[in-house]
Every structure is written in structure tokens, then in C-alpha cells.
Amino acid sequence: MSKKKILWVVFDFVQAGGQRYVYEICKALDKQKYQIDILHVNDFNADKNWQDEYYYQPTLDLGCTIYNLTEIFRTSIEQLSPFKKKINKICKKLFSKILFNDKRMKKEKFCLEKLFEKYNYVNFSGIGVYNAVCISRGLHPANALINILTGKFQGIDIYKGYDKNLFYQFVSGFELEGLKQELSEFTNYKHTYLPLSLECQPYSAGLDFNRKKLVIGIFTRLSFMKPLDPYFYALKLLLEQGVDVELKVYGAGDPVALGFSRQLEYLYLKDRVRFCGHVESIPETLKREKFDLIWFQSTNKQLAGYAALEIALGAVPQVLWDFNSLETESPIEEVFKSFTNLTQFVAYTKMLLSSKELLCTIGSKQQQHILEYHSIDKNISLLEAIYAI
Structure with missing residues (x-):
């Protein structure tokens, strides 16, 4: 044939x-x-x-x-x-x-x-x-x-x-x-x-149970089409609520030319956010950095990028900010929480960060979801x- x-x-x-x-x-x-x-x-x-x-x-x-x-x-x-x-x-x-x-x-x-x-x-x-x-x-x-x-x-x-x-x-x-x-x-x-x-190859990125300062990661190409504003404001609110946390952003692009560095200056977040550039291997980065949590984007509650899939395969928990919500219900919400309300986004993030056990549980559920639906x-x-x- x-x-x-x-x-x-x-x-x-x-x-x-x-x-x-x-x-x-x-x-x-x-x-x-x-x-x-x-x-x-x-x-x-x-x-x-x-x-x-x-x-x-x-x-x-x-x-x-x-x-x-x-x-x-x-x-x-x-x-x-x-x-x-x-x-x-x-x-x-x-x-x-x-x-x-x-x-x-x-x-x-x-x-x-x-x-x-x-x-x-x-x-x-x-x-x-x-x-x-x-x-x-x-x-x-x-x-x-x-x-x-x-x-x-x-x-x-x-x-x-x-x-x-x-x-x-x-x-x-x-x-x-x-x-x-x-x-x-x-x-x-x-x-x-x-x-x-x-191709789904699950792995364990692990958590650092001894580190005092919490670390949140973002993996996204730096672009006007992928705004970072909600995450910067969320970080600001977490810090004002007494959460000792820093943000690391990974992705190709120039944060100065795109205006992201200037945003951090007027939000007084320059010492709490690091732009780390593009990385070839997300799994290796996760294993090395051992993030407590990842912020990612969604569109109408659906995962909006391969990085989200690779992160979930490592059982690292993600919280999503929705850039295109139609306010419709989706079964994925039971596993990947998606928000358009900044107060709720920050509250949920803070709740997860308060419990290593909860972070592990959410990460495991998200990993299983990818294996089931995104293979x-x-x-x-x-x-x-x-x-x-």
C-alpha cells in the first residue's frame, strides 16, 4: 500500500x-x-x-x-x-x-x-x-x-x-x-x-522543604502577546501580605525592550524578579531550581502552551491566569485552577504556598491529567x- x-x-x-x-x-x-x-x-x-x-x-x-x-x-x-x-x-x-x-x-x-x-x-x-x-x-x-x-x-x-x-x-x-x-x-x-x-515522560522535579524563601517560576516567551502584568501585581500583593517570595521568569526575549523591566521599577519589584532567559530543558531547570509553584497562562481555562504540559509532567503545581475567559465551565478546573480575579488568584496561591503537602497533592493530580488527556x-x-x- x-x-x-x-x-x-x-x-x-x-x-x-x-x-x-x-x-x-x-x-x-x-x-x-x-x-x-x-x-x-x-x-x-x-x-x-x-x-x-x-x-x-x-x-x-x-x-x-x-x-x-x-x-x-x-x-x-x-x-x-x-x-x-x-x-x-x-x-x-x-x-x-x-x-x-x-x-x-x-x-x-x-x-x-x-x-x-x-x-x-x-x-x-x-x-x-x-x-x-x-x-x-x-x-x-x-x-x-x-x-x-x-x-x-x-x-x-x-x-x-x-x-x-x-x-x-x-x-x-x-x-x-x-x-x-x-x-x-x-x-x-x-x-x-x-x-x-x-510524548509523555513523567518525572519528579521535587520540592525544597528546607528553603525559607519561596520561589515561583514562569515559563513563557517574552512578548507583547503574552503580558506579565497580572503576575507582577500578584507578586506585589503577596509581598505586602508578608509572604517571602521571589519570581523567576524564563523565556526568550528582551525584558527591557518590551517594557517589563520598567514595570518592575514603578512597582518596586526589581529585587524580587529575575529574567533568566531561554532554557533548552524545562525538566532539567525544574529539577535544579525546585520551584514551590508555577504561574502560567490559560485561554478560556485551557492550558495555553507546551511549557504547561512539561511542567505538569514533573508534578510541579501550577496556578493559571486566564487571558481569554468566556466564563464557561470546564472539567479541567477541578485540576488546574484558573482565575480572572486578582484577589482570588493571590489568595489561592498563598494557600498552596502555605502547605508543602497540598503542593504535592495538586502537582500529582495535574501530572495525571496530562498523562490522560495530552498524550x-x-x-x-x-x-x-x-x-x-
Whole structure:
């Protein structure tokens, strides 16, 4: 039996959540059933927030073939000569028009159409990837699967440019109420539910029962799309209530350029918060630091990132601040408490920090939840059901 041909389209292979999402899926898919290729959109090492393309070699090791979009265009589309480009530049400056039209976008669209036709399904690792590759060129492949890895609450115009009346196939971890809000502008689509999933390897990070000063950790890429304000204010309130605690923030990004350092100054928290930068291994960091508790984000009570899954596998308890609450009930609340009320968020955190036994109990329950509901070995069948059609 011939293999189904699957293509994943990604911006890059840096060590971030969207890239981890693709890697976990490609690792779990049966290589006897599927030929998996990757289309790398950006130039290699284009994102200077990261030292390297972390998942590039591991993806090759899975047996996947990786193509680069820039290289495909360079070898498939005849380029204007340097002389003609120079003439165009002069004409545009003098006359606001060019002399030689290479019809590049039309040629790129044709090139991509021919490429995508070779595959049973073309998976796009995010709304932005589909936007950059397809919408910008007026392309609407019938075999496209668009994986939603961000939300409108992070940017109201993320679907700008999408023709809302066309048919789309979406894959996401949004549950029903969240999905209705997310895709409210779209009139014709099919959705497959696929929660964030990974290869589950439980471990014990442990707690430091002798340390006097409590330590809370946060793992998140530093970005305007991922505000830290609630955590800073919560820390301030804990300190004012006499809790001796410090906060360590791990993630790529510049806290000064993003204004986080300035926030700490006017909240008088500079000596209580440390930005520790990106770490390659969350489990190793947890084992070394032995945090008392982790603060993390949720969206409509759902865990909003791979870091949350990795942390829970180490049985380190998490308390969530919800950045997109629809005030709907969810069974996950019994295990992962999520808040939009700062007073309640602080009170619950303080209660957990007062009891090492309670911290251990909550951490163990959260670990079991991830093993039950976020195992890629269990959930890959949800995606394979699409590929079988």
C-alpha cells in the first residue's frame, strides 16, 4: 500500500511552541503509512531571538525531508538580472513605476500550486504561516489543514485577509465555546479538535522543604502577546501580605525592550524578579531550581502552551491566569485552577504556598491529567482520522 503524502509548512525550527507542535506530531505519525515532508518558509536562522533552529536536525532524524521555500523559488523561477533590477530601481525612483515586470507573485503562486498538488494534505503550522504563504499570493489549496496555534485575543487582526466565505479546514485545541468565538467571522469551515499533545515522560522535579524563601517560576516567551502584568501585581500583593517570595521568569526575549523591566521599577519589584532567559530543558531547570509553584497562562481555562504540559509532567503545581475567559465551565478546573480575579488568584496561591503537602497533592493530580488527556500517542488518531479520508 502506498504511503499518504503529508506536507507541513513551517516558518522555522526554533525551540518555540508552534515548532514543538509540528515535531511532536511528525514523531508520532506512523512512518510506514505516511511520507512526511516539511516546507521551511523563512531563511535559516532568520529569527535573531534564537541561537539556532533547534528542531531542524531532530526532524531530519525522524526521516522527514525538508525543503526551503526561498531555494525552491530561486531554482524554479527565472530571476531578473542585476542590470534589470537596477534599471527598475532607478525608474521607480524617478517615475514611480518599473520598466521590467517579472510577475513574481504570479509565478510563485503557480509554483506553490504545483508543489501542493503532490500531497494528500498540506498542514500549515499556524494562522500566520497560511497568511504569509497562501493569502499573500491569492492561493486557496483545497487540501489545506490550518492549525490554529494562537488566538484572536492575542491580536484582533490575525485573520485579516482571510476570505471568510471560503471553505477552510481548521485543527485546534479550542473547545466548543472558545471555537465559536475564535471563528465567529467564518461562515463555512470544518474543525477537528486536537489538544496540545506530547510524548509523555513523567518525572519528579521535587520540592525544597528546607528553603525559607519561596520561589515561583514562569515559563513563557517574552512578548507583547503574552503580558506579565497580572503576575507582577500578584507578586506585589503577596509581598505586602508578608509572604517571602521571589519570581523567576524564563523565556526568550528582551525584558527591557518590551517594557517589563520598567514595570518592575514603578512597582518596586526589581529585587524580587529575575529574567533568566531561554532554557533548552524545562525538566532539567525544574529539577535544579525546585520551584514551590508555577504561574502560567490559560485561554478560556485551557492550558495555553507546551511549557504547561512539561511542567505538569514533573508534578510541579501550577496556578493559571486566564487571558481569554468566556466564563464557561470546564472539567479541567477541578485540576488546574484558573482565575480572572486578582484577589482570588493571590489568595489561592498563598494557600498552596502555605502547605508543602497540598503542593504535592495538586502537582500529582495535574501530572495525571496530562498523562490522560495530552498524550500524543493517544491523540494522534484524531489527526490520522482526517488523513484517512
